[in-house]
Amino acid sequence: KNQVExxxxxxxxxxxxNCTLQCNYTVSPFSNLxxxxxxxxxxxxxLTIMTFSENTKSNGRYTATLDADTKQSSLHITASQLSDxxxxxxxxxxxxxxxxxxxxxxxxxxxxx
Amino acid sequence: NAGVTQTPKFxxxxxxxSMTLQCAQDMNHNYMYWYRQDxxxxxxxxxxxxxxxITDKGEVPxxxxxxRSTTEDFPLRLELAAPSQTSVxxxxxxxxxxxxxxxxxxxxxxxxxxxxx
Numbered sequence: 001k002n003q004v005e006x007x008x009x010x011x012x013x014x015x016x017x018n019c020t021l022q023c024n025y026t027v028s029p030f031s032n033l034x035x036x037x038x039x040x041x042x043x044x045x046x047l048t049i050m051t052f053s054e055n056t057k058s059n060g061r062y063t064a065t066l067d068a069d070t071k072q073s074s075l076h077i078t079a080s081q082l083s084d085x086x087x088x089x090x091x092x093x094x095x096x097x098x099x100x101x102x103x104x105x106x107x108x109x110x111x112x113x
Numbered sequence: 114n115a116g117v118t119q120t121p122k123f124x125x126x127x128x129x130x131s132m133t134l135q136c137a138q139d140m141n142h143n144y145m146y147w148y149r150q151d152x153x154x155x156x157x158x159x160x161x162x163x164x165x166x167i168t169d170k171g172e173v174p175x176x177x178x179x180x181r182s183t184t185e186d187f188p189l190r191l192e193l194a195a196p197s198q199t200s201v202x203x204x205x206x207x208x209x210x211x212x213x214x215x216x217x218x219x220x221x222x223x224x225x226x227x228x229x230x
Contacts, residue, residue, distance in 0.1 A: 004155065043117070043203050043221030044156075089155070100172070101219075103155030 002027040004092050004104035012110045017080055021107045023073040023090030031095035035064050035075050038087045038106065047075070047088075080111045114139050117222035119204050125228045126194040134189040134225050136204030144207045145187040146171075146219065147179065149200040156203065162187055163209075194229045201226050 004025045013019050025033070032051045036044035048057045048064040050073070056065050061078045077084055087106040094100045120135045138145065143164045148156040158171030162181040176198060178190040187206075191198060202225045207217040 041224070043205070043223055045221070046218045049218065100158065101156075103157070105153060105155045 002094055002102050004090055004102050006090050006104040006107050008107060010108040010110070012112060013080055015080060015082055015111055015113050019077050019080060019109065021075045021088050021109070023104060025071050025092045025102070027092040027094050027102050029095045030068065031093040033066055033073050034091040034093070035062070036089040036091060038089055040086070044089055082111050082113060085109060085111045116140065117204055117206055117220050119222035119225050121225060122223070123226045125230060127230060128194060128196065130194050131190070131192050132194070134202055136187045136189065136222060137185050138206040138220070139185065140206060140208070140220065141184065142206035142208045143184065144209055145181065146205045147187070147189045148203045148205065149173065150203060151200050159189065196229050199227060199229045
């Protein structure tokens with residue numbers, strides 16, 4: 001069964017600190033992996049998209065890594081800001097005949113001053 | 114560009130009532146999608162469309178219908194509302210070139226919060 005699991009479910013950090021969010025998936029065949037940021041009451045916004053051949057991609061203070069062999073990804077946030085408080089969703093695309101994205105349930109991050 | 118817009122923002126329905134959730138995009142995207150997001154769960158695909166006149170079922174299509182008469186609009190219809198359809202509904206769009214790989218960015222609307230009582 002295609003699944004995407006994220007950890008931790010929630011995380012509280014102090015402003016200025018770094019943090020790393022984890023994503024494990026069992027989606028096969030694999031096409032690409034995406035990280036989204038979802039502010040409360042808003043729609044998700046894309047941060048990064050990585051294909052099988054990419055093992056790291058950055059978007060400002062956000063850096064995503066992908067290990068396709070172990071089927072794991074991480075999202076590292078550097079020098080956190082209050083505006084980073086949001087849910088971060090890992091999404092894996094299955095490369096089969098039907099268009100399908102499998103969404104994780106997200107990690108809820110709270111950055112405190 | 115307004116991006117992806119959705120109306121209404123919030124709606125309360127009684128069991129058995131019908132309604133249409135509106136979605137529009139002004140980015141000339143060919144792909145459009147409807148998702149639902151239940152509390153603590155990942156988004157699930159309800160229906161999607163690869164272009165005007167073409168729609169297909171996603172993971173959880175039961176109880177919903179869609180149409181795509183224009184590139185810009187992709188309404189979602191609930192015919193007989195049930196409490197299980199209480200959720201937040203997101204519309205999204207993306208552009209994929211003909212023969213292009215499945216790597217395009219999806220742009221999401223702000224969501225419609227639906228409560229069925």
